[in-house]
Structure formats: C-alpha cells, structure tokens
Amino acid sequence: MGSPPPTRGRGHHLILNASGCLDALAAPHVARQLDAFVTKTVTPLPREGNEPVRIAESDVGMLNSIGLANPGIEAFMADVLPRLGELDVPIWVSVGGSAARDYADLCGLLDERDDVAALELNVSCPNVAAPEDEIAEIVAAARAATTKPLYAKLSPALPDIAAAAASAAAAGADGLSLVNTVRGLALDAGLQPVLSTTTGGLSGPALRPVALAAVHAAYPVVELPIVGMGGIETGRHALEFLAAGASTCALGTVLFRDPEAPARVRAELESEAAELRFRTPLAARGAAHRRDGEEPLLAVA
Amino acid sequence: MWKRESLSVVAVEPVGPYVLLRMRRGGVDPGRPGQFFMLAPPGRVLPRPMSLCLAPPGELGFLIDPVGPGTLALAALVPGERVFVLGPLGNGFCLHVERPVLLAGGVGIAPFPYLSEQLGGPPAILGFRSAHHAEAAELVPHAEVVIDPVLPTDVLPRNRDVFACGPEPFLWAVAAHAPEAQLAWEAPMACGYGACHGCAVEIGGAYRRLCIDGPVLQLAA
Numbered sequence: 001m002g003s004p005p006p007t008r009g010r011g012h013h014l015i016l017n018a019s020g021c022l023d024a025l026a027a028p029h030v031a032r033q034l035d036a037f038v039t040k041t042v043t044p045l046p047r048e049g050n051e052p053v054r055i056a057e058s059d060v061g062m063l064n065s066i067g068l069a070n071p072g073i074e075a076f077m078a079d080v081l082p083r084l085g086e087l088d089v090p091i092w093v094s095v096g097g098s099a100a101r102d103y104a105d106l107c108g109l110l111d112e113r114d115d116v117a118a119l120e121l122n123v124s125c126p127n128v129a130a131p132e133d134e135i136a137e138i139v140a141a142a143r144a145a146t147t148k149p150l151y152a153k154l155s156p157a158l159p160d161i162a163a164a165a166a167s168a169a170a171a172g173a174d175g176l177s178l179v180n181t182v183r184g185l186a187l188d189a190g191l192q193p194v195l196s197t198t199t200g201g202l203s204g205p206a207l208r209p210v211a212l213a214a215v216h217a218a219y220p221v222v223e224l225p226i227v228g229m230g231g232i233e234t235g236r237h238a239l240e241f242l243a244a245g246a247s248t249c250a251l252g253t254v255l256f257r258d259p260e261a262p263a264r265v266r267a268e269l270e271s272e273a274a275e276l277r278f279r280t281p282l283a284a285r286g287a288a289h290r291r292d293g294e295e296p297l298l299a300v301a
Numbered sequence: 302m303w304k305r306e307s308l309s310v311v312a313v314e315p316v317g318p319y320v321l322l323r324m325r326r327g328g329v330d331p332g333r334p335g336q337f338f339m340l341a342p343p344g345r346v347l348p349r350p351m352s353l354c355l356a357p358p359g360e361l362g363f364l365i366d367p368v369g370p371g372t373l374a375l376a377a378l379v380p381g382e383r384v385f386v387l388g389p390l391g392n393g394f395c396l397h398v399e400r401p402v403l404l405a406g407g408v409g410i411a412p413f414p415y416l417s418e419q420l421g422g423p424p425a426i427l428g429f430r431s432a433h434h435a436e437a438a439e440l441v442p443h444a445e446v447v448i449d450p451v452l453p454t455d456v457l458p459r460n461r462d463v464f465a466c467g468p469e470p471f472l473w474a475v476a477a478h479a480p481e482a483q484l485a486w487e488a489p490m491a492c493g494y495g496a497c498h499g500c501a502v503e504i505g506g507a508y509r510r511l512c513i514d515g516p517v518l519q520l521a522a
Contacts, residue, residue, distance in 0.1 A: 204346045
C-alpha cells in the first residue's frame with residue numbers, strides 16, 4: 001500500500017525528529033542517531049522569531065511560540081544546507097510560507113539540491129494554520145515545483161483530518177506528517193499569559209492521544225507513508241503510532257529532556273515489537289485496524 | 302563535551318529561602334564557572350537550567366530557588382533519589398582578569414561560590430530582597446551584602462573586572478555602570494543545547510540563544 005518513504009543509504013526512515021525540535025549543527029551527535037534529520041521550517045525571508053517569553057511548561061505538555069525563527073531560504077541554502085550535508089544524515093527540509101506561491105518557490109529552489117532527501121510542507125503552524133482547501137492548493141503548487149518526496153504536515157485542529165489527508169493525497173503529496181502542535185494557553189501565578197503571543201503550540205504527552213487519533217483516522221483513507229508524531233517518549237509510544245498507521249515516528253519535545261531519546265526509543269521499539277511477535281517494528285503498521293484473527297490490512301516490510 | 306547521566310542526591314540543605322542540592326558527580330564534568338546543567342525534576346515535562354554552584358570533590362552542588370513546579374520538585378528530592386543531569390552546557394566566565402569583583406542579584410549568586418573558588422576569593426557584592434534571602438551570602442567569601450532598596454550597583458567600585466549574575470533588569474543596570482562586565486543571563490529554557498530556540502534574549506538588536514551563545518555574554522565584546 002503506497003510508495004515507501006524515501007531512503008538514502010540507511011534503509012527505511014523509521015525515527016526522525018519533529019521539525020523545530022533539534023538543531024543538527026549545534027548537536028550533530030544527536031542528529032546522527034536519527035534515520036533522517038528534519039530542519040526547522042525555512043521561510044522565503046529571514047525571521048527573527050517572536051519576542052520572549054517563547055516557551056512554557058504545563059503539567060502535561062509544553063507550549064511554544066518561537067515564531068518560525070530561521071535565516072530565510074537564501075542563507076539556508078548558502079550557509080546551512082552545505083554544513084548539514086557534512087553530517088552524513090539524510091536531510092528533510094521543512095518549508096513554510098504565507099501563500100501557495102511561497103511553497104512552490106521554496107520547493108523549486110530545493111528541488112535542485114541533491115543533499116535534500118525530502119520536503120515537508122508546514123501548513124499547520126498553530127497560529128497560521130491553513131484551512132483545508134488551501135492545503136490542497138499549497139500541495140498542488142509544491143508538487144508542480146518538485147519531484148522530491150513531498151510530505152504535508154497537518155494540524156490536529158482540522159475539523160476532519162481524514163478529509164484533509166485525502167485532499168493532500170489527491171493534490172500530489174507523497175506522504176503525511178501527523179501532527180503539528182495544537183494551540184494552547186498557559187497562565188502565570190498572576191493569571192497573565194506566560195507567552196508573549198498569548199497562545200502557543202502545545203506538544204508533549206498531552207498531544208499524544210490527539211496525534212494517535214489523527215494517524216488512526218488518516219491511515220485507512222490514504223495509501224501513503226505517514227510520519228506519526230506528538231508526545232512520543234518511549235518505544236511503546238512509537239509502536240502505538242505504527243499500529244495506528246504511521247510508517248515513521250518523529251520525536252519532538254522528548255528531545256529537550258533527553259538528547260539520547262532517538263537511540264533509546266529505537267532500542268525500546270525493537271524490543272517492544274519483538275515482545276508482541278512482530279518480525280520488525282514496521283510489521284506492526286496498521287495493527288490497531290485489524291480484528292483478532294484477521295489478516296493484516298497491509299503487506300508490510 | 303556535555304553528557305547526560307542519572308545522578309543520586311547526596312543532600313538537600315536549606316540556605317535561607319533557597320536549597321542547596323548536592324549530588325554525586327558520577328562521570329559528569331563540572332565544567333567552568335558560569336556553565337550550566339539541565340536537571341530533570343521528577344514528574345515534569347521539561348528539565349530546568351541550573352548553573353553550577355559548588356564543585357567539591359565527587360559532587361556537584363546547585364542552588365535552587367523553589368518558586369515554581371520544577372524547582373519545588375527539585376527542592377523536594379531526598380537523599381538517594383536519582384535525577385538526570387545534562388551538562389556542562391553553554392559558555393562560562395573568562396577567568397583571565399586582573400581585578401575581579403562579583404555582583405549578584407538574588408539567586409544570581411548561584412554560580413559565584415564556584416567562581417569565587419576558581420578566582421581565589423575576590424570581593425563580592427551581593428544584593429538581596431530581605432535578610433532571610435541574604436543568608437545565602439554565607440556561600441561566598443569576602444562578600445558585602447546589600448538589601449533592597451540598596452542595589453549592588455550603588456556600591457560598585459570603579460575600574461574593576463565585573464562578573465554579574467541576576468535578573469535581566471539587574472544585568473542591564475550593571476552593564477550601564479560597567480559595559481565590559483561579564484554578564485550571566487537567564488531565561489526559560491527547554492533543552493539547554495540549542496534545539497528549542499526558547500531561551501532567546503534580544504541583545505544588540507538580534508536574538509541570541511542563551512544556551513549556546515551564552516549564558517555568559519559581554520555586551521561590549
């Protein structure tokens with residue numbers, strides 16, 4: 001079912017980072033634990049990012065309002081991408097803009113670079129998320145600009161994530177990234193918003209069931225690889241995302257607490273999958289959609 | 302190079318309203334004064350940045366101001382409990398100066414016991430909001446204590462190599478008096494190693510990530 005996720009010398013891309021949750025140049029040994037590194041979202045022009053305060057912790061998650069701080073596509077391609085290439089880890093580039101044309105331009109520029117393994121369309125930043133019809137327009141515009149594997153990263157706040165997934169697939173997406181953060185609010189001791197932008201994107205454990213439901217809803221309606229993410233902290237969590245329908249797992253907030261999480265989660269995932277008698281972790285893909293005794297829905301690796 | 306290790310708590314000692322969290326050092330390098338560590342409080346999603354306060358043989362000591370859920374959880378640890386510690390992180394103080402003086406505001410005193418030891422016990426001016434808070438001054442030798450409304454900058458001698466740590470308005474005030482001061486900044490921080498972009502502080506018209514560009518910065522540098 002569906003085309004396999006991109007590979008480049010390492011086989012299947014099973015464990016990634018979530019975009020914006022790792023700087024591979026600041027921590028190359030963390031990036032090297034991954035099957036591929038996903039960049040922070042790159043926009044047409046440089047962005048300084050939002051005023052502090054940019055992060056807050058809740059009891060069950062984390063809020064961020066970084067504001068897509070990035071050097072812009074020109075400096076990214078000239079200065080950042082060549083240095084990322086030296087890490088010997090496949091690179092997925094996340095791109096973002098304010099109109100379909102922006103995404104097309106960014107994808108067109110990156111299409112020429114051999115050091116880019118895949119592109120992820122960030123159409124779901126919690127404060128600027130695109131509506132469903134716009135997602136299809138953005139994916140179609142990007143599709144026309146590149147032949148590279150193209151992933152649409154969707155928001156869990158979409159009213160019908162399965163419909164949005166189907167529409168991204170129909171517009172030419174090669175895969176889906178599910179999910180981005182969802183808007184949340186944290187108040188300080190004096191009952192004022194902690195973040196300078198009032199609200200921010202909620203990630204971490206609180207997002208996990210929401211993300212799992214999104215993956216579970218999208219899996220039966222699209223014949224595409226799915227990068228599942230949202231609060232994955234352990235191998236068991238990763239296995240649940242595979243069972244719900246993900247073919248790849250991405251780690252986000254957990255990286256802040258544990259830079260060794262990619263290697264740890266990979267080892268735990270292998271052992272959890274083996275304990276449940278799956279030949280490989282990927283063999284568990286879709287298991288949550290099967291009834292006891294039924295044949296697997298998918299022919300898996 | 303930083304590393305992450307689960308370290309066991311040796312003692313949690315009250316120091317005025319603060320607590321000194323003493324942990325076994327394990328294989329973790331104490332680093333240079335001004336560098337910091339991420340401590341993962343039990344039950345919290347994110348670790349907390351703490352500069353190293355003391356580095357006696359075999360131990361790492363952190364001065365904690367228990368004011369929020371993370372620092373309260375750290376202050377509630379008991380001997381024998383284990384906590385993940387990541388570090389040393391960031392850029393510490395440059396110690397090659399001739400006439401050092403240490404200036405702290407409140408819990409900004411945290412990196413100074415270790416710094417003072419490395420510098421051979423230079424004079425220090427420590428500002429606190431109350432006499433109870435000022436009990437922490439016992440951790441730093443040769444310290445002059447001032448209490449609000451007197452500020453450390455009110456009694457700062459001229460022509461000194463200033464090391465300062467404290468809240469942001471305090472650091473800006475120090476910089477106004479001593480533009481070449483080495484300032485140890487603090488900000489909310491999720492990771493400590495450049496990943497989250499949460500600890501950005503606007504300095505010189507641009508945002509700097511304190512975790513990898515700081516936390517010690519010189520405005521005049």
